[in-house]
Amino acid sequence: MLKRTLSLAAASLLLLGTAQAQAASSGRDYISIVGSSTVYPFSTAVAEQFGKTSNFKTPKIESTGTGGGFKLFCAGDGVDTPDIANASRRIKQSEMETCGKNGVKEIVEIKVGYDGIVVANSKKAEQLQLTRKDLFLALAKEVPNPDDPAQLVANPYKTWKDINKDLPDTKIEVLGPPPTSGTRDAFVELVMEPGCAQFDSIKALEKSDKDKHKATCQTVREDGAYIEAGENDNLIVQKLDANSKAVGIFGYSFLDQNTDKLHGSVIEGSDPTFENIAEGKYSVSRPLFIYVKKAHVGVIPGINEFLAEFTSEAAWGQDGYLAEKGLIPAPKAEQEQYAQAAKELKPLVLE
DSSP: OOHHHHHHHHHHHHHHHHHHHHHHOOOOOSSSEEEEEHHHHHHHHHHHHHHHHHOOOOEEEEOOOOHHHHHHHHTTTTTTTSSEEEESSSSOHHHHHHHHTTTOOEEEEEEEEEEEEEEEHHHHSSSEEEOHHHHHHHHBSSSTTTTTEEEEOOOOHHHHHHOOOOOSSSSSOOOEEOOOOHHHHIIIIIIHHHHHHTOHHHHHHHHOHHHHHHHHHOBBOOOEEEEEEEEEHHHHHHHHHOOOOOEEEEEEHHHHHTTTTTEEEEEETTTOOHHHTTTOOOSSEEEEEEHHHHHGGGTTOOOOOOOOHSSSHHHTTTSSSHHHOOOOOOOOHHHHHHHHHHTTTOOOOOO
């Protein structure tokens, strides 16, 4: 009789989908979220509010970096994989393909707002006035030879003053995110590539050698001037406070929470402020996302309700609690679009 009962239970599990069967057998009753360290504090704030005001357990969130989060998210659709991925850039086509190969067929994309990438330093030192050209010259692995701009050489610059006589005579020491970070991807796209484009000799490479052009514009130096500081942005803040000569790269929200210790560099005449980012005056800004595994909705308790909280006016609105934490709210039309996508669980199709 016991064997018959067990076989009936096994058969009923087989009738369920992969995620549902595993949920039934594992008993996971909380939402699992991984990904971007930039989105982490916003998701955490929503998770805490959700845990207090609903009958569901508070979601568990891990800061793995955007790239690392997508690897975990796309590993499969079983409940031993995350339900939601935080991302500080849009998912790549290659990541969508990896998801698909591993059975993650339907993904819901929700743009939750905007963020600026700041280049900040301790208030014990002077505020830097930088351009994206300055930052490219400070951080690229190869740059035009100062004596012969037509030739690329290993980055020779040691101090900020070497790059621009108006900058301080301070060693270039930049604490920044690793390659798995969406902040790193966005910094390359929004800072390194525009800075690179200001050199005619490098622009010429785009026609003659596309691979070389891409490598030149996107590769960060590895001689110690750029220090990969991991996915913990709070740790970078602590290091900058302890070392007034260093500069750090991270999301605006971390600057906003540490204005007593740090100031953000002025980039091409614009301070990294909430207002400047919201109005599009600050050039180094990017959208933030969460991605939801549709197959887990209705299997893992509370996903629909969590999304409703995240996309509520109380959370992501102009005066919502996420704005208080540094999230730049999206325009109203975008909020309506993505709130509807969350409600309908409309799967993403990349163009």
